[in-house]
Amino acid sequence: MKKSTKCVVTATGIMGLIAVTKLTKRGIEKTTESVNRLKYKLLVKDKLQDNQNLLDIIDDLDDEELKTMVSVFERLEVEPTESHIDSLKSKLNAIKTQAKA
Numbered sequence: 001m002k003k004s005t006k007c008v009v010t011a012t013g014i015m016g017l018i019a020v021t022k023l024t025k026r027g028i029e030k031t032t033e034s035v036n037r038l039k040y041k042l043l044v045k046d047k048l049q050d051n052q053n054l055l056d057i058i059d060d061l062d063d064e065e066l067k068t069m070v071s072v073f074e075r076l077e078v079e080p081t082e083s084h085i086d087s088l089k090s091k092l093n094a095i096k097t098q099a100k101a
Helices: 003-047 052-060 062-080 085-101
Strands: none
Touching: 003 052, 003 062, 052 085, 062 085
16 A cells, blocks of 8 residues: 555544544533423422422533532432522522523
């Protein structure tokens, strides 16, 4: 095989590997985002009696805000709710303000 052909085959292989890696990484990110959105919805339905205002907020949240909300709700599962109500209200107001801006 010619040297130029070997270079073309190697370059094509490397480009293919990079493309697959990027697509896989993006797919994992999208799947994680979808799972977090589903967790959020289920936690809102379970813990907050299907509060429609909180369910509407989910569309405006970015990934980092969504992770924060899921972690807050997961903490509510193991810790007493009274100690976190004020914190949750302030975080929701901050997110609401960010979403409107």
